[in-house]
Amino acid sequence: MPEVNTPLGGLLDGPPRVVTAGVELFETTLAAQGVEVVPVDWRPPVDGLAEEVARIVADPRTEEANRTALERITAAEPRWVGITTAREAVGIETGQFLHAGPPITWERASGPLRGALIGAMLYEGMAETPEEAERLGASGTLELAPCHSQAAVGPMAGVVSPSMPMFAVENGAFGNTAYCTLNEGLGKVLRYGAYAPEVIERLRWMQEVLGPAMDAAVRQVDSLDLRAMIVQAIQMGDELHNRNRAASALFVREVVPPLLEAGIDPSDLADVVRFINGNEHFFLNLGMPAAKSSLDPARDLPGCSVIVAMARNGTDFGIQVSGTGDRWFTAPASVPDGLYLGDYGYDDANPDIGDSTIMETGGIGGFVMAAAPAIVRFVGGQAADALDATREMYGITLGEHPHFQIPILEFRGSPVGIDVTRVVRTGTVPAVNTGIAGKVAGTGQVGAGLVTPPMEVFTQAVRALAASAESGR
């Protein structure tokens, strides 16, 4: 029989292959008759959005735009190229601050975000006391903007003020740069809303000693390949959001030799090495701008349904989608479900906060939990849950990352390129694991766990994308 070049050509040439969805009985009955069955995990789209999803899928631009987005995200070559100040990097002046998550005002800001802003005002010399800073905040004169609006990302409160040193991470494949402050370590730190004198003193040391030393080190070697470190760290049990132990150790290995050769004052050198060394999350603030710089080239593609940012400000959870530009889709952030430190418990926890969900957006973090089963001792659950989390994410993503391979899944690439229509169609939200901030300003970290993003942000995005969809034919 000759091949027929119609969409139905060949349908009846061979034995039937059946795709089953829903009721399992269909699948098992067919399989018992020797029919090849391909079960798919299909559920009706949530919230009656079948029409919107159909309109996006029928948009003639979508398939190509999504392919382009996936190609750009996975072709990224993030490299650490230097240290710069926030003033230079993201163009902010005294009185202007960046913060994590979607836009927010002082009035709606949660405890940790207000605490971090108070600390940043003290650090910048805008106020002498926390009370004075708080009055200034409440006066409505501070200018606040999301980190994401300035090619930056910030963990937890994510507050950036003009004098802070920032990592500059360049995406070698596309030439764009992303920025992030340096990690302060654990305990009482600004990003968890603490603003005690020791916090401000540490920020000044970071500005005066750590930042210049790190910059001198990277200048010795021109740049450091962050993708290579992420690739290795995933094979060493990190998921690079809550577990950065391997990546931080690999970073120490890379940075110590150039630090030794950079002509730094010996006593500063010992302090710098001890500081970096003493912090297993030091790499997080490099991993985040690495992911941000990888995702930014996938922005603003008309018709594209790929999520390019997920971020929380401690009050709202927000996402941005390539095809809808800089628009944020937001809903109330929930409190993560996890394990608490010491005597802390659920009642001490702030709702979800931070730009660190950029890791999951880039196919890392919760999406590679299968590679990091030890993380369950930190966020709760069983090792099997870590495997399941990754496996489930293949259902809402466009592809597999060619470099971020997961050994235990026989080196399958990590699920990457979250398609907002697949989230809505399957009812599966992105798997996110995160640190938990205390809700009272100045408390610090109270735990770590898994968070369930609100489905509403995805349905809003689908409605907006559908409204801008072009007609299929």
Added chain:
Amino acid sequence: MPEVNTPLGGLLDGPPRVVTAGVELFETTLAAQGVEVVPVDWRPPVDGLAEEVARIVADPRTEEANRTALERITAAEPRWVGITTAREAVGIETGQFLHAGPPITWERASGPLRGALIGAMLYEGMAETPEEAERLGASGTLELAPCHSQAAVGPMAGVVSPSMPMFAVENGAFGNTAYCTLNEGLGKVLRYGAYAPEVIERLRWMQEVLGPAMDAAVRQVDSLDLRAMIVQAIQMGDELHNRNRAASALFVREVVPPLLEAGIDPSDLADVVRFINGNEHFFLNLGMPAAKSSLDPARDLPGCSVIVAMARNGTDFGIQVSGTGDRWFTAPASVPDGLYLGDYGYDDANPDIGDSTIMETGGIGGFVMAAAPAIVRFVGGQAADALDATREMYGITLGEHPHFQIPILEFRGSPVGIDVTRVVRTGTVPAVNTGIAGKVAGTGQVGAGLVTPPMEVFTQAVRALAASAESGR
């Protein structure tokens, strides 16, 4: 019904519990009738050794001795305490050499062992040229002894000469110390039988610069906890025999701060850091004496069937068992089955060589491959094989290590305490993964893979242990 204090008391009080072995039909039939079934993986003992095995099991000393051995091995607290010279550490003088594996003569020595001995003679100034050294070797005047006879271990050829610096690793729980030379890095190195001028020059630099620097560093902190590093590295994808990436990175993190504070000449310091940093196997030479120091307290327990050493000299594979003292049971070593570097192949490979099987003996290496699925890219096979290798080892070991936990197996402890009677009863030999040396002296490493220890060494040991067994009652 009152409890009856006889061995059969209670047997008929409750529903039957049946242990099944062999034909699966028994198990499934009983299970179908609701009977609780405990299937065990039982095969008839290999080689007609049922009587010998029975005699060992009936020895009234064995159960208690095995329990003691397991307790001692798992209670070990190996710490790196200093650098010493081989002359001091293992009491050898010019003309005396230690080597890997069971005892051997120059005549029976393989290419890499002869090459390493030639290199050591050049390094010690016993000969001016390789030819002269070879004649000296062939003259039969060298005194050779196994590393294991002097509380030492050596990777690959494992040659130790008097001037070499050695790591001293103390088992804090028992006070005994084990020794190992420092890792030379990759490429042309003595342990793979290379003896070119660059090899000898590197050995001198290790003696004059690296050794003293490392000693000065550890003196700053008194000692470094190796068990803690091994515990962490297993959770970071190392199995610590062929994959030491995490452990080496963790070691760099620990050793660099005291190195900076040890008052070392700055240019030497940079060289030392670069050398340690540039070698992902640097930790192997600390992991090996850590395992050796953990196993030695389990030696010489009458009736004990636990293997306390497995080692190869490139010609023979040998084991030592606690209950039979220092006696070696040997058989010809086989060529590992694995992946080859560059253009090398099976025909270039030397039979199995090195004391590094001390890792498997201590419940690490091939026994924790499930924790290190990325290793299959280096030794061959699939990630699933790595899981299987570990699972199978539970069948020949006495217990699970309380500290060496494997996250992907829901934090189950590594299989530890190899019982030679279980090896013979089950026909399962220890899973070993190893580097592969070129068979021509001076070639270096040609690959890495899995090796099958010869069953004969285990049957010999069982015969010897049975011959010394005391009667049951």
